Amino acid sequence: MKVVLALGSNVGRRFDTLQGAVDALFDAPGLDFVAVSPVYETDPVGGPPDQRAYLNAVVIGSTMTLGPKAILERALGVEAAFGRVREVRWGPRTLDVDLIMVGDLLSEDPELTLPHPLAHERAFVLVPWSQADPGAVLPGRGSVAGLLADLDQQGVRLRPDLALQPPD
Numbered sequence: 063m064k065v066v067l068a069l070g071s072n073v074g075r076r077f078d079t080l081q082g083a084v085d086a087l088f089d090a091p092g093l094d095f096v097a098v099s100p101v102y103e104t105d106p107v108g109g110p111p112d113q114r115a116y117l118n119a120v121v122i123g124s125t126m127t128l129g130p131k132a133i134l135e136r137a138l139g140v141e142a143a144f145g146r147v148r149e150v151r152w153g154p155r156t157l158d159v160d161l162i163m164v165g166d167l168l169s170e171d172p173e174l175t176l177p178h179p180l181a182h183e184r185a186f187v188l189v190p191w192s193q194a195d196p197g198a199v200l201p202g203r204g205s206v207a208g209l210l211a212d213l214d215q216q217g218v219r220l221r222p223d224l225a226l227q228p229p230d
């Protein structure tokens with residue numbers, strides 16, 4: 063099953079945090095690395111004003127053994143390991159890891175909604191995802207390229223000077 067995860071950081075050493083997350087997500091068995099997107103610097107969407115810009119990226123994996131809850135637990139564990147401070151909704155965070163999709167699974171459980179309920183409207187997710195996988199499809203919503211055609215992408219800027227490496 064294909065697994066798509068979105069990474070974001072707007073506090074501290076943002077790029078190092080993203081690379082650390084890529085490494086940590088694939089550290090334990092069960093999830094195999096497939097691809098990582100370029101890094102984008104993005105205007106904050108929602109939350110308090112005067113937040114620093116985010117760095118965002120998307121990482122794609124594959125699993126034959128893990129269920130969606132196990133993948134979410136891993137994602138939340140990696141977030142916690144980077145000391146995310148969860149105070150303000152949509153406020154600053156050291157690391158945010160969102161589970162965008164797991165195969166063609168659909169779930170409306172608030173603990174794990176699949177696909178991620180806001181992914182289809184977030185250019186900071188869809189732009190990097192389309193670069194990592196040009197043929198990507200968001201289950202129930204259609205092609206990522208098609209979704210992007212209707213979205214404002216001005217707040218999402220490629221950082222060609224920053225490149226994430228595959229997990230070590």
Ligand SMILES: Nc1ncnc2c1ncn2[C@@H]1O[C@H](COP(=O)(O)OP(=O)(O)OP(=O)(O)O)[C@@H](O)[C@H]1O
Nearest residue numbers: 152158159160161162172173174175176177178180
């Ligand atoms: N697809 C998903 N990916 C990540 N977390 C999810 C998902 N669906 C539900 N959740 C739940 O959301 C909680 C995380 O909420 P959190 O406050 O981090 O949201 P956020 O990252 O600030 O905002 P957003 O949901 O807009 O990305 C997790 O504890 C998790 O149980």
Ligand SMILES: Nc1nc2c(c(=O)[nH]1)N=C(CO)CN2
Nearest residue numbers: 070104105106107116152186
């Ligand atoms: N640019 C940007 N804005 C956000 C982000 C993010 O990763 N990037 N994450 C949010 C909550 O998940 C809220 N707003």
